[in-house]
Structures are given as structure tokens and as C-alpha cells.
Amino acid sequence: xxxxxxxxxxxxxxxxxxxxxxxxxxxxxxxxxxxxxxxxxxxxxxxxxxxxxxxxxxxxxxxxxxxxxxxxxxxxxxxxxxxxxxxxxxxxxxxxxxxxxxxxxxxxxxxxxxxxxxxxxxxxxxxxxxxxxxxxxxxxxxxxxxxxxxxxxxxxxxxxxxxxxxxxxxxxxxxxxxxxxxxxxxxxxxxxxxxxxxxxxxxxxxxxxxxxxxxxxxxxxxxxxxxxxxxxxxxxxxxxxxxxxxxxxxxxxxxxxxxxxxxxxxxxxxxxxxxxxxxxxxxxxxxxxxxxxxxxxxxxxxx
Amino acid sequence: xxxxxxxxxxxxxxxxxxxxxxxxxxxxxxxxxxxxxxxxxxxxxxxxxxxxxxxxxxxxxxxxxxxxxxxxxxxxxxxxxxxxxxxxxxxxxxxxxxxxxxxxxxxxxxxxxxxxxxxxxxxxxxxxxxxxxxxxxxxxxxxxxxxxxxxxxxxxxx
Numbered sequence: 001x002x003x004x005x006x007x008x009x010x011x012x013x014x015x016x017x018x019x020x021x022x023x024x025x026x027x028x029x030x031x032x033x034x035x036x037x038x039x040x041x042x043x044x045x046x047x048x049x050x051x052x053x054x055x056x057x058x059x060x061x062x063x064x065x066x067x068x069x070x071x072x073x074x075x076x077x078x079x080x081x082x083x084x085x086x087x088x089x090x091x092x093x094x095x096x097x098x099x100x101x102x103x104x105x106x107x108x109x110x111x112x113x114x115x116x117x118x119x120x121x122x123x124x125x126x127x128x129x130x131x132x133x134x135x136x137x138x139x140x141x142x143x144x145x146x147x148x149x150x151x152x153x154x155x156x157x158x159x160x161x162x163x164x165x166x167x168x169x170x171x172x173x174x175x176x177x178x179x180x181x182x183x184x185x186x187x188x189x190x191x192x193x194x195x196x197x198x199x200x201x202x203x204x205x206x207x208x209x210x211x212x213x214x215x216x217x218x219x220x221x222x223x224x225x226x227x228x229x230x231x232x233x234x235x236x237x238x239x240x241x242x243x244x245x246x247x248x249x250x251x252x253x254x255x256x257x258x259x260x261x262x263x264x265x266x267x268x269x270x271x272x273x274x275x276x277x278x279x280x281x282x283x284x285x286x287x288x289x290x291x292x293x294x295x296x297x298x299x300x301x302x303x
Numbered sequence: 304x305x306x307x308x309x310x311x312x313x314x315x316x317x318x319x320x321x322x323x324x325x326x327x328x329x330x331x332x333x334x335x336x337x338x339x340x341x342x343x344x345x346x347x348x349x350x351x352x353x354x355x356x357x358x359x360x361x362x363x364x365x366x367x368x369x370x371x372x373x374x375x376x377x378x379x380x381x382x383x384x385x386x387x388x389x390x391x392x393x394x395x396x397x398x399x400x401x402x403x404x405x406x407x408x409x410x411x412x413x414x415x416x417x418x419x420x421x422x423x424x425x426x427x428x429x430x431x432x433x434x435x436x437x438x439x440x441x442x443x444x445x446x447x448x449x450x451x452x453x454x455x456x457x458x459x460x461x
Contacts, residue, residue, distance in 0.1 A: 027343070
């Protein structure tokens with residue numbers, strides 16, 4: 001078969017030209033709004049991510065939901081200095097309604113009273129962030145009743161020592177005793193309310209799956225490199241945890257997906273090296289789109 | 304990139320964008336919706352395009368995501384085999400059987416065929432657009448060629 005024959009297979013109809021022209025005419029040349037960057041350090045971190053993304057794996061496709069999550073993480077870093085590593089102390093919940101995406105980062109059980117909740121609202125590509133403890137003092141390291149980025153830095157440093165996490169947790173409980181109200185229980189599982197139907201081997205053969213497990217692993221690793229700046233050595237050191245969630249292929253919200261999990265622990269003699277933790281990606285098994293992904297440094301003891 | 308430059312690039316690529324959309328979506332209106340939506344989104348996100356020489360790769364990726372979103376909304380309620388009657392009758396029988404064969408390929412392989420054999424993207428660009436590796440594209444194209452050979456008894460000589 002020749003190329004000209006192939007081109008006729010999906011030949012555009014007459015309406016295309018007019019439709020494209022109409023869309024182009026309707027585009028408005030409004031200025032692009034960007035978020036203000038308050039912290040020079042956060043800006044430097046974002047620039048590093050950008051450079052890594054440019055140099056790394058181009059061509060990955062991410063779902064709209066993940067794009068929103070990524071924007072929310074950037075907004076948290078820029079506005080409050082909350083880094084990816086600190087995300088381990090929060091559960092994340094994504095809701096979308098009428099074109100507005102709301103992502104709530106809830107401080108984990110046992111720390112919720114000091115960490116509070118960050119709410120990121122994304123509308124027309126712009127993110128606004130607020131913290132339930134806005135206005136409260138974060139002075140005084142772990143003595144403060146509101147723990148922001150400074151306290152999370154201290155917690156991370158403590159957690160990197162043997163049994164370090166529990167010391168921070170006990171400090172939070174001392175503060176808890178001075179405060180009113182009940183402690184909120186927060187599930188660390190993200191998006192855990194969706195129905196997932198596991199596919200067995202026979203069903204996998206029948207399903208329209210065009211992304212093999214091996215390909216899903218490759219896509220996930222490229223996404224980790226791009227999004228989290230992992231080096232090739234770190235990618236090579238990752239341990240693939242097959243069926244970590246009890247399945248690899250499944251139907252979730254009508255989509256056939258492949259979930260891949262990895263552990264990274266680079267040095268047996270070090271409790272936690274940069275980048276260590278749990279990595280996870282949910283890949284659309286038909287299209288190869290990265291539907292969702294996550295890095296959990298596991299420093300909050302949930303790893 | 305200003306509006307005029309953007310419009311020029313999009314106009315030059317409209318046929319290509321349509322064919323990629325057609326590799327995902329059966330309905331004519333869905334294809335046009337996907338292309339329109341992708342153009343609008345690309346315009347909104349134009350500041351994220353870091354290298355203008357990658358415009359085709361970039362906008363095609365946006366388009367693919369739109370196609371996937373439309374498929375998701377439809378939850379594949381319209382099977383690929385259901386083509387409006389009358390459309391096919393007017394066409395060359397050979398093209399019709401070729402389309403039927405391509406339509407039977409798995410989604411990803413079909414898009415690889417469109418990008419590589421119809422749009423002339425090399426393996427690297429195809430991989431970039433589809434978010435996969437060159438090896439996966441080579442393997443996918445080989446499987447697609449074998450499947451088409453089985454179905455229509457012809458080799459690709461493009």
C-alpha cells in the first residue's frame with residue numbers, strides 16, 4: 001500500500017477548514033497570568049524542575065487531573081514552601097466541578113491539628129492557595145501551634161534519623177493536649193473512593209490493552225525522571241513492586257489502567273537519602289497517558 | 304508566539320491533526336470537536352511550549368489528550384465499526400477495506416501508523432508524541448504491519 005492511499009483512509013471532510021478558521025478567529029490575545037513567586041528558594045527549585053524536564057524525557061502525556069495536581073504542588077511550593085518531600089505528611093484529595101478543580105492537602109492523622117489543610121483552587125489554569133492556619137503564628141519551631149514549611153523541614157530532618165519520626169509526632173501530641181476539639185482522622189490513601197475492578201490474566205488478554213507492563217514501567221520511570229528529577233542511577237536502583245496494590249491491570253472509572261509501584265532505597269547504611277521512598281504511577285493501558293502519579297518520601301512513617 | 308504565527312502553524316497542520324483525531328474517534332463531529340478543542344487549549348497553554356520547532360509534537364500531544372478525554376466521556380459507546388452508512392459507499396473499495404483494517408488495529412498501533420506512515424513522523428517524533436520509547440514504536444509498527452498484511456494481504460511500501 002502507498003502513502004497516498006493511506007492518506008485517503010482518514011481524509012479530512014469539507015467542514016474542517018471552516019471549523020479551524022472559526023476557532024482561530026475566536027482566540028483572544030489576553031496576557032498570560034503567572035503566579036507570583038514569593039520565595040527565591042522555591043523559585044530555584046522550580047527552575048531546577050523545569051531544566052530537568054527539558055533535559056529529560058519529552059513527549060510524556062499526562063491527564064488533566066495530573067496536570068492540575070502538578071500545578072497545585074507548584075503553587076504550594078511557591079506560596080508556602082511545601083516541597084514534594086514534605087507531601088508525605090499530607091493526604092491529597094482532588095475534586096472537579098464545573099471546570100474548577102479543588103485539591104485539598106490534609107495534614108495526616110496525629111499531626112492534622114498543627115499542619116491543618118491547604119486548599120488549592122484551579123480555575124482557567126490559575127491556581128490560588130489558602131491554608132486553614134493562615135494568620136496563625138509559625139514562630140518558635142516545633143513549639144508553634146501552626147506547623148508550616150519551617151516545622152516540616154525540622155520534621156524531615158528528624159525523620160531522616162533512626163526513629164526520628166516518632167519524636168516529632170510526640171511533640172505534636174504535646175501541643176494537641178493544649179488545644180480544644182477532637183483530632184481529625186485523615187486517610188492517607190489518595191482517591192481511594194473509586195471502584196477498581198482487578199483484571200485477571202484471561203481478562204487482560206481480552207481487553208484492548210496496548211501498553212504492556214514493561215512499557216508501563218518505562219513510561220512511569222520517564223515520568224519520575226521528568227517530574228521528580230531522578231537520575232538514571234536512581235531509576236536503575238528502583239525496585240519494582242509487582243501487584244503492590246493487589247493488581248497490575250484493572251478497570252477504574254471505566255478506564256483500563258496499569259498501576260506500577262517502585263521502592264527506592266539507595267544506601268542500606270543511610271536511613272533516607274535524597275529521592276528515597278515510594279513511587280507510583282497509574283498509566284492508561286489503552287493510550288499510555290499518565291493518569292496519576294505520586295512520590296511519597298515515606299518519612300512520615302507511612303512507608 | 305503571537306496569534307498570527309500560531310494560526311499559520313495550525314492551518315498548516317490541520318489535516319494532520321484531523322487524521323490523528325480520526326485514529327482515535329469514529330464520529331466526524333467528535334473529530335472536529337477534538338481538533339477545535341486542542342487548538343483552543345494549545346493557544347491557552349502556548350507559554351508552555353519551550354521550543355517552537357517542536358510545535359507539531361506539542362500540539363499533537365494536546366490533541367491526543369483531547370481525543371482520550373472524548374473517548375472517556377463516551378466510554379466507547381460508539382464502537383469503531385459503526386460508520387455512517389453512505390459515507391463508505393462513495394469511496395474506493397480499496398480505501399474502505401484499508402480503513403477497516405486500520406480501524407481493527409489496537410488504538411495505540413493505529414495512532415502509530417497514522418503518525419509514522421501518514422504524517423511522516425520519524426520513530427523518534429512518534430515516540431515523543433505518544434509518550435513512549437523508540438523501541439515501543441518500532442515494535443508497535445512491526446505488529447501493525449504484520450496485522451495489516453494478514454488482513455489485506457499487502458505490504459506497506461511507504
